[in-house]
Amino acid sequence: MFDIIAVDISGRHKVKDEYLMVCASVAASVTADHIEKVNQVAIRSFRSNSAPDILYVVKMVEDTVSELKFSGTIVTEAGDFYNKPQWLIDNMFTHDFKYQESLSERRCIEIAHHVSLSSRKLLLKELGIQ
Amino acid sequence: MMRAILVKRNDPRSEDEKNELQMNELRELAEAAGYSVIAEMTQTRHPDRKYHLGRGKVDELAQIVADLKPDKVIFHNPLSTMQIYNISETCRCETIDKFQLILEIFATRATTHRSKLQVELARLEYELPRARAVISILKKDERPGFMGLGGYEDSYAQDVKNRMIRIKSELETIKKDNESLRAHRHSQGFSLIALAGYTNAGKSTLFNALVAENVESKDMLFTTLLPITRSLDVQGRDVLLTDTVGFIEDLPHWMVDAFRSTLDEIFLADVVLLVVDSSEPLEIIRKKLLVCHETMWDQLQDVGIVTVFNKTDLISEEELQECMLILGYLAPNPVAVSAKAGSGFDGLKSQMRDLLPEWKRVTLSFPISKEGMSIVAWIFNEGFVHGVNYDNGISIDFEARDKIISKAVSLVEKLSLALFL
Numbered sequence: 001m002f003d004i005i006a007v008d009i010s011g012r013h014k015v016k017d018e019y020l021m022v023c024a025s026v027a028a029s030v031t032a033d034h035i036e037k038v039n040q041v042a043i044r045s046f047r048s049n050s051a052p053d054i055l056y057v058v059k060m061v062e063d064t065v066s067e068l069k070f071s072g073t074i075v076t077e078a079g080d081f082y083n084k085p086q087w088l089i090d091n092m093f094t095h096d097f098k099y100q101e102s103l104s105e106r107r108c109i110e111i112a113h114h115v116s117l118s119s120r121k122l123l124l125k126e127l128g129i130q
Numbered sequence: 131m132m133r134a135i136l137v138k139r140n141d142p143r144s145e146d147e148k149n150e151l152q153m154n155e156l157r158e159l160a161e162a163a164g165y166s167v168i169a170e171m172t173q174t175r176h177p178d179r180k181y182h183l184g185r186g187k188v189d190e191l192a193q194i195v196a197d198l199k200p201d202k203v204i205f206h207n208p209l210s211t212m213q214i215y216n217i218s219e220t221c222r223c224e225t226i227d228k229f230q231l232i233l234e235i236f237a238t239r240a241t242t243h244r245s246k247l248q249v250e251l252a253r254l255e256y257e258l259p260r261a262r263a264v265i266s267i268l269k270k271d272e273r274p275g276f277m278g279l280g281g282y283e284d285s286y287a288q289d290v291k292n293r294m295i296r297i298k299s300e301l302e303t304i305k306k307d308n309e310s311l312r313a314h315r316h317s318q319g320f321s322l323i324a325l326a327g328y329t330n331a332g333k334s335t336l337f338n339a340l341v342a343e344n345v346e347s348k349d350m351l352f353t354t355l356l357p358i359t360r361s362l363d364v365q366g367r368d369v370l371l372t373d374t375v376g377f378i379e380d381l382p383h384w385m386v387d388a389f390r391s392t393l394d395e396i397f398l399a400d401v402v403l404l405v406v407d408s409s410e411p412l413e414i415i416r417k418k419l420l421v422c423h424e425t426m427w428d429q430l431q432d433v434g435i436v437t438v439f440n441k442t443d444l445i446s447e448e449e450l451q452e453c454m455l456i457l458g459y460l461a462p463n464p465v466a467v468s469a470k471a472g473s474g475f476d477g478l479k480s481q482m483r484d485l486l487p488e489w490k491r492v493t494l495s496f497p498i499s500k501e502g503m504s505i506v507a508w509i510f511n512e513g514f515v516h517g518v519n520y521d522n523g524i525s526i527d528f529e530a531r532d533k534i535i536s537k538a539v540s541l542v543e544k545l546s547l548a549l550f551l
């Protein structure tokens with residue numbers, strides 16, 4: 001069994017002159033093809049006037065993950081870091097980091113994706129945006 | 131067995147190692163399509179517009195063809211219609227390129243109606259840009275009088291387009307026949323196990339070895355329906371074992387749907403055996419496993435996966451341990467076997483057995499009604515019925531997966547509840 005933290009960010013496009021992003025992190029214990037247990041979920045929102053560059057994405061991920069009680073390797077889609085090579089991104093993190101590989105890692109990111117999407121939707125609604 | 135000569139043009143300044151890998155892949159594909167390779171030829175040069183290779187090299191090829199009389203000449207490089215025409219004419223032998231070879235493999239492995247349509251669609255997609263060229267070649271070389279039929283050239287390409295449109299609309303209308311196929315086979319009391327993995331991992335060898343061990347076989351029913359499916363006894367459970375097309379790297383986009391459709395067998399299996407060649411370098415095994423996960427992950431629900439580390443006879447015990455340890459996070463339920471030496475099968479079988487969905491036998495009773503009859507029909511589809519009695523209401527004795535039984539029970543409960551209201 002492995003401990004991972006699957007992370008996904010939604011809202012990386014401009015709405016009303018700014019970027020309103022939600023980062024969701026899912027701490028889970030997985031085998032190669034199963035999610036054995038989802039241990040905890042943490043979400044955070046970020047506002048920015050410009051499109052997030054790689055360093056900003058790293059910061060969003062680290063900030064969000066720091067709210068979790070559980071540890072594990074951070075897993076994301078390569079697209080979240082503009083498909084840059086894994087070793088390059090890995091060097092920018094203080095935590096263990098890698099791109100998604102196994103079935104279970106992909107499923108966890110799917111969960112993170114739904115969490116970030118729906119919480120961002122709620123946020124926009126509460127703020128009266130859109 | 132059909133015999134083939136393989137041909138490859140290498141780009142000048144390309145790496146030897148890469149060229150060799152590509153030739154290996156072509157050889158594996160040809161074997162997977164059922165050819166025995168009787169000769170191979172390469173030339174390093176820029177492509178010739180008319181012959182792809184140099185004219186002299188094609189004459190040399192023609193001589194080899196005359197001597198060895200193969201059924202086909204297979205090129206690694208994509209060929210234009212004119213090149214195919216010129217080479218076939220010079221060599222007096224049918225000539226195809228790698229894409230046509232892959233389409234041949236897909237065609238033999240497409241089992242469902244949907245996958246057959248997908249493969250046909252990919253074939254037409256391949257043909258379309260060539261449809262025009264075929265006609266102009268015929269006009270020029272063979273049929274001087276052909277010019278009179280001016281409109282035919284367009285109508286041929288149009289015909290291909292029309293067929294593509296028709297197939298696309300049919301694909302949209304047929305719901306995936308997966309569910310009914312799965313139901314059909316479950317109804318015979320079989321669970322489904324599919325072999326998956328890259329070409330050359332040893333799927334066919336493992337398939338044959340597992341089937342050969344099985345003395346008594348009840349194949350008749352399925353051999354005609356599914357050419358690469360055999361029944362098998364796994365520690366007291368009847369299963370159907372299906373071989374599938376191996377994963378192939380770098381498919382052009384218009385082939386991807388056809389490829390995925392040949393994987394239907396995987397997506398409707400109860401257990402998937404993911405076969406890897408453990409004698410390859412770790413990094414290559416990792417990449418291949420990664421592609422398998424990537425291809426399957428969102429369509430595989432509720433399916434057990436066994437990762438079969440094959441060809442263990444080629445590596446040491448230490449190498450095997452290291453490989454299984456490092457790749458553990460990508461290798462669900464790992465087992466080590468040698469399909470060739472026949473070792474490790476007991477472990478493989480108990481792993482399969484563990485992952486097969488449980489079947490139980492129950493008897494349910496409920497009143498005769500239209501709804502009751504539809505429950506009976508549903509149970510016939512999903513389980514194996516031992517007997518139905520209509521004397522005093524319906525009483526049905528059947529075997530099915532756990533899930534099916536719970537669903538049947540809740541359907542029956544709903545039915546009796548409705549009667550009270």
Ligand SMILES: Nc1nc2c(ncn2[C@@H]2O[C@H](COP(=O)(O)OP(=O)(O)OP(=O)(O)O)[C@@H](O)[C@H]2O)c(=O)[nH]1
Pocket residue numbers: 158159161162327328329330331332333334335336375376440441442443444467468469470471
């Ligand atoms: N040494 C060794 N060789 C094996 C073993 N299993 C398969 N092979 C060899 O590996 C090659 C490929 O085996 P196949 O069974 O044809 O592989 P496949 O995965 O079915 O490949 P395709 O039919 O091309 O999809 C053959 O030459 C086999 O003899 C094994 O356990 N040990």
